[in-house]
Amino acid sequence: MNVQxxxxxxxxxxxxxxxNPLVYLDSAATSQKxxxxxxxxxxxxxxxxxxxxRGVHTLGTKATDGYEGAREKIRRFINASSAEEVIFTRGTTTAINxxxxSYGRANLxxxxxxxxxxMxxxxNIIPWQQLAKATGAALKYIPLQKDGSISLEDVKSTITANTKIVAVMHVSNVLGVINPVKEIAQIAHKHGGVMLVDGAQSTPHMKIDVQDLNCDFYAFSAHKMCGPTGIGVLYGKRELLxxxxxxxxxxxxxDFVGLYESTWKELPWKFEGGTPIIAGAIGLGAAIDFLEDIGLENIARHEHELAQxxxxxxxxxxxxxxxxxxxxxxxxTFNLEEVHPHDVATVLDAEGIAVRAGHHCAQPLMKWLDVSSTARASFYLYNTKEEIDxxxxGLQKTKEYFSDVF
Known part of the structure; x- marks a missing residue:
């Protein structure tokens, strides 16, 4: 199937x-469906x-089949060893929190x-800041290279025998850096720590195998991978969960509730209190069917060409x-000299072009880049080279407009 x-x-x-015809270049924020x-x-x-x-009637049975069927699709999609390791959440944020x-407060x-x-x-910063405050643990940062990537030598010098949790995004939502999370997990495990991977920006775009990565936890959201908003996944190794x-x-x-004591269901349901996001899970299952039909390898190849x-x-x-x-x-991610990113995005929007402008929920990285904000164009399987043109x-027009103004 070609892009058209x-x-x-x-x-x-x-x-x-x-x-103007819509040119949607903001899929890193949320993808279209x-x-x-x-x-x-x-x-x-x-x-x-x-x-x-809960119910034994026909509609309840069909809904349960759809909900749990989606869990099994996700298990296959990320190659978890068991559906018990797939927890439905509201998104990546809830999964990391x-x-x-749970794990952090009990073990640190x-x-x-x-x-x-x-980056x-x-x-994937604030929950660890709060955990450090609550437990007295120290929060440490792996330094960045000049291009925003990280080196394994710096990883080795930052992680120590005292490191209990390493949490790293697989792909940067600002720099596009693809981090070596498999190798980082190996280093973390060598020192007795556990590894959490923020997969929000990688799961929609490349084939994920959590067993190959050997991460202990992996989090992602449906809305960035052609699925609905309000639903995401926490993968965790069964023994940890x-x-x-x-x-x-x-x-x-x-499982059982008494007046003073209660017991929990087994995995995965003990982490899914309340009425779950049923439609969202079923919709995520449909999104996975769609992405697998296109082929993650084909998506990754197409996006690489667009990025270059x-x-x-x-x-x-x-x-x-x-x-x-x-x-x-x-x-x-870019900046146009002497034009604020919000102004860039506003002029582009007048041309029908949707890009993201701001700090991209990455203020520490903005400080490292020595900017307050940037503009970002992000691509997905439905974008074309003609849209980049x-x-x-639109950027040339933006530059001309502001040169006339000033």
Whole structure:
């Protein structure tokens, strides 16, 4: 299936914005949804909307089959060893917070270390800051190289025998850096620590095998991979999850409730208190079917070509600063000389081009880059080189507009 055939499956792309064809270059924030996912959600609500697990009636059984069937699709998609290792959450943020609140508070104390990087999304910084404050553990950062990447030598010198948790994003949402998380996990394990991978920006774009990575925890969100908002996944090794306490309590996650004591269900349900995000899980299952039909290898190849083409074309724009290494995932973050990123995004929007502007929930990284904010164009399976050409024309127009103004 070529990119033009793929684009026809995304109804939202067939529209005009401010009198121009929509050029959507903000998939790192949230991806668009193919018709298959939209129709799956509509079918659930129209035909078998019901709660799961509790009922024995036909609709409840069908909803449960869809919900648990999605869990099995996810298990295969990331190659977890068991569906018990797949926990549904509200997203990557909730997944990371669950590990910090449950595993972290039970296993860390004063003198222990948590190791992360300055490039992390706020969702993979703040939970560890709070854990460090609560336990007395020290928060340490692996330094960045000049291009924003990290070296394994720095990883080895930062992780010590006191390191209990290492938490690193697989792909940077700002720099496009692809971190060597498999090798980092090996170093963490050598020192007795556990490894959490923030997979929000990698899972939609490349084939993930959590057993090959040998990470202890892996987190990602559906809305960045053609699925619905409000649903995500925490993968955890079964032996770790079995020894962790739930962080949300209520219906669905209990086995027995007495007046003064309660016991929990087995994995994975002990971490899924309350009515779960049923439609979201079923929609995520449909998104996985769609992505596997296209092929993750094909998606990765297409995005690599787009990223390299974007680097070449954007470099032609006078006064352009591009951040991050040459080899990167499918996004380009940049600044246009003497034009604020919000102004860049505003002028581009007038041309029908959607890009992201701001600190991208990465303020420590912005400080490291010595900027307050940047603009970002991010690509997915439905984007084309022609759209990058439109972006470059829009940036040239932006530059001309502000040169006239000033």
């Amino acid at each position: 055939e793929i684009r026809k499956l995304f109804p939202i792309l067939d529209q005009q914005v401010n009198g 193919p018709i298959q996912v939209i129709e799956t959600l509509e079918t659930y609500y129209k035909e078998y909307n019901s709660n799961v697990h 669950t590990v910090a609140a 104390s004063e003198g222990d270390e948590i190791v992360i990087t300055p 992390e999304h706020h969702s 079995n020894n962790m306490e739930p962080v949300e309590f209520g219906g669905e996650m209990i 083409y974007a680097l070449e074309r954007l470099s032609e724009v006078e006064g352009m600063t591009i951040y991050g290494p040459k080899e990167r995932a499918g996004l380009v 439109v972006l470059v024309k």
